[in-house]
Amino acid sequence: MLILGNQPYVVDCCMPLGGFQKKQMHKNEKESKEKGKGSFAYAWAMDESADERARGITMTVGVAYFDTKNYQVVLLDSPGHKDFVPNMISGVTQSDAAVLAVDASIGSFESGMGVNGIGQTKEHAQLIRSFGVDHLIVAVNKMDSVGYSEERFSYVKSQLAIFLRSCGYKESAISWVPLSAMINENLVAAASDTRLTSWFDGNCLLDAIDSLPPAHRDVSKPLCLPICDVISSHALGQVAVCGKIMSGAIRSDSKVLVMPAGELATVRIIERDSARLNMARAGDNIAIGLQGIDPIHVMSGGVLCHPDYPVSVSSSLELKVLVLDITVPILPGLQFELHMHHAKVSASLAKIVSLLDQKTGKALAKKPRLLTARHAAIIEVKLEREVCVEEFSALKALGRVFLRSQGSTVAVGVVTRVHELKEEVLATA
The missing domain is CATH 2.40.30.10 (Translation factors)
Structure with a gap:
């Protein structure tokens, strides 16, 4: 499973592999030009709804399939726009590896990194890693717009690498691929432009995908x-x-x-x-x-x-969270959206149990009054309704959570305890 960001290369990557018919692409090119959006013809191969085509952005997770030498790839084209991060999360939860699309053009990369707070590039990278996606391909796109500059590529790589390491990515698990999607440079075949080959001799995007290590499949556990x-x-x-x-x-x-x-x-x-x-x-x-x-x-x-192994259901959870680069402190009573696998539910912060040392995991203080940026903590949350959930130690896929408030991700974490209804009743008695 592979999740890819909202860039034209996603579609172009599939075309030479038989993913889309030339007749359909010709139709897309014609219709996009008629609407004054000629450059969106490739994106329309995945962005099929009228709303997506009218706005020129990916809003839902598109699905396509193609084969490499080593893999049958399921491609999930996920939204990059900040308004549709919840849909992007839905794609991340199904992914084994990710391609993070970065715009190399001057100003665009800087915008994605965020001048004040966290930009979309940073937020997506943090979310991808927090959902357990260990292997990342960074596709530095639109290199043609900067003349295939090695200096610009090195700058993008150095700035983003610092943040990726802070998210927990190992350098050995990150591949960096400079490319130009619109002119098919370093996409499905080795680079040919001498301005790029003079300093880059690594994999093209397709070969980088084909070089990913096999994902672990747990077939021995219940469905x-x-x-x-x-x-x-x-x-x-x-x-x-x-x-x-x-x-x-x-x-x-x-x-x-x-x-x-x-x-x-x-x-x-x-x-x-x-x-x-x-x-x-x-x-x-x-x-x-x-x-x-x-x-x-x-x-x-x-x-x-499996009928004999039902998953847990609860509306009260204990979480171990890491607060992101927020500007407003988190206080008990905060209302937020909790995202877990494909479930999204309104929730509130019931209690801050303890503040944790990020390195050791040991409690630094009990019942702190508030949480600020980069704090690690144990918290209890109350959900508006019951959701399917498991402790992270038992089933990772149902034990990862994201807390979002006012359109931004404020914290990421894992479920450390699932409170049963009996526990809730006793706590209030």
Whole structure:
């Protein structure tokens, strides 16, 4: 699974690999020129909705497939615009590796890094790493706009590398690829422009993707498939969902438990890239047609699991969080949005339990009055409704969280304890 940022190279990368038909691309070029958006023709291959094309930005997660020498790649084209970070998070949760698109042009890179606070490049990098995506390809795009300058590439790399290390990325897990998407330079074949080859002899983007290490697949644990979206499909039937299998496997005609509703359903059809499958395993991004269940019980943010191993459901959690570069302190009572796998729920900060030493994890102070930038802490949160969740130590895919307030990510963390209803009742008694 690969998540890619909102840059034209995402589409261009797939074209020579048979991902899109020339007839459709010709149609996109014609229609985009008619609307005065000729440069968006490639982006339209993934941005298919009228709203996306009108605004010229990616708003939802687009899905495409292509093959390299070593991998069958599921490409998730995720939004880069700050208004659609929650949708970007949905793409991150399904990814094994990421391509972070960086604009090399003067001013654009600096804007992404953020002059005051955290820019979109920084926020996306932090979110990607916090969701457990260890391997990162930094695609430094629009190198043609700076004359393929080695000095500009080195500057971008040096500035961004400092931040990536602070996020926890290892230098050995980061690949840096200078390219120009619009003219197909260093995209799917080695660079040819002498202004680039005179100082860069590394992989093109496609080879960098093909060089990623194989992802770990946990097929031995029970089935866990967070529902990314409830979809409309004539082929799949009235009730259909899509998502990535995080653990275990699933077969046609088998029974699954749909949480948090706790309702049983039968797997009618399994599809991957519109091809029928009898079985899918951990790591597969699939669409499933269900039967024997009322559609009201199936929702984005829910989880399909083995009937004998239901995931936990709760509205009260203990979290270990790292506060990001915020300007306003976090106080008990703060209202925010909590994001976890594909679930998004309103929540409030019930209690700051303790302040932690970031290096050792030991408590520095109990019940601090507030949290400021770069603080690590244990907190308790109350959710507006119950969500499917597990402690991070038990199931990482259901144990990572993001806290967002007023359109910005204020903290990232993991679930350290899932409070059961009995615990909540006793606490208030």
